[in-house]
Amino acid sequence: MIMTTEELKNLKADKVVDARGTACPGPLLAVKQSIADISSGGIMEILSTDEGTKRDIPRWAKKKGYDYLGDYEESGYFTIYLKK
Amino acid sequence: MYLIRLTLNNFGCIRVACNFVLLIKNNANLKQEIKKMENKKLTLALFSGCVDKLTAAGVILGGAAAEDMDVEIFVLLQAAFAFKKENAMINDRVAEITDKKDEFLASLKRLGTPHWTEAFKKAKELTNVKIHICGFAGKVWHGEKLEDFIDLADDICGIGEYMDSAENSDINLFI
Incomplete structure (x- = not known):
């Protein structure tokens, strides 16, 4: 289920992972480390300046059985959402 | 009598063989399942x-x-x-x-x-x-x-x- 930017902006995240300024695989590892902090059905918001992250997160989420909700680029960084 | 016993023995052999095949098959499935979990x-x-x-x-x-x-x-x-x-x-x-x-x-x-x-x-x-x-x-x-x-x-x-x-x-x- 890929959401529109507007829908994504209306989501209330249970956890924000700010990985801006770290290079690959930093953001992915930050997400992996933080996923335990939210319960099933919880929403995670990931901030990243690394272009590869917005491709890595959907792949990783699929493998782990989580839902990738979508992403948008604004103010020089990507905001990516997934649902546990 | 001898013929009947022979037939029963043959059935027994077939049953043992079938069980053996099932055991091997189940073992292969088990290994596949374990591999999936690893x-x-x-x-x-x-x-x-x-x-x-x-x-x-x-x-x-x-x-x-x-x-x-x-x-x-x-x-x-x-x-x-x-x-x-x-x-x-x-x-x-x-x-x-x-x-x-x-x-x-x-x-x-x-x-x-x-x-x-x-x-x-x-x-x-x-x-x-x-x-x-x-x-x-x-x-x-x-x-x-x-x-x-x-x-x-x-x-x-x-x-x-x-x-x-x-x-x-x-x-x-x-x-």
């Missing part, structure tokens, strides 16, 4: 002692850690030099595009790339990573004991272990 495995033959290749290895290890893969690293020849306690942090050799070494190292710093030892350490924290120093490689660089190498190293081993690990891996890399 983590995927990466074996890395790490030959290079240069920071560009070690950094690349660190990135791949990060990917493996994100996916909860089991990782076995075999530190071969030149990599054993980089793993020596006195070399790990000061070694700044690069293997490729050597004329741009300064630019490369400055870029790593600018991008906040962790030192390869940090990337390896992080992967060890996040997933099951074992680092084996090749005994021969250690001796080449005057490292006889595990204590001669950085704390990331788990043990000193022979090539047989690499063969076993590579044989049972989903991914096998040489860097």
